[in-house]
Amino acid sequence: MQIEVVKSKIHRVKCTGADLNYIGSITIDEDLMDAANIIRGEKVQVVNNNNGERLETYAIPGPRASGEITLNGAAARKVATGDILILITYARMDIEEAKVFNPALVFPNEANNRLN
Numbered sequence: 222m223q224i225e226v227v228k229s230k231i232h233r234v235k236c237t238g239a240d241l242n243y244i245g246s247i248t249i250d251e252d253l254m255d256a257a258n259i260i261r262g263e264k265v266q267v268v269n270n271n272n273g274e275r276l277e278t279y280a281i282p283g284p285r286a287s288g289e290i291t292l293n294g295a296a297a298r299k300v301a302t303g304d305i306l307i308l309i310t311y312a313r314m315d316i317e318e319a320k321v322f323n324p325a326l327v328f329p330n331e332a333n334n335r336l337n
Contacts, residue, residue, distance in 0.1 A: 288334030
């Protein structure tokens with residue numbers, strides 16, 4: 222049997238932009254993606270602490286050390302610049318593997334979304 226568990230989490234980042242006219246996805250500072258072990262195209266759950274919205278999209282890398290967190294396409298309607306977000310990815314694994322698995326948990330600086 223396999224279960225789905227948290228693979229990585231970027232906790233409390235500030236939305237820096239919302240681009241309705243982009244094809245879709247979430248742009249994430251590539252330094253944050255690396256720290257959280259998120260790869261280009263990976264499915265990401267976005268939880269908006271300001272309005273309770275939850276959505277799924279996929280990650281694309283943004284410029285390193287930029288702090289960029291931009292929701293693109295239709296997802297842009299679910300956020301406002303300045304909203305506080307939690308970004309979560311999941312992985313499937315068997316139960317025994319899940320018992321010893323440690324997710325990548327990232328807590329960036331809330332003021333600028335950068336790693337301390």
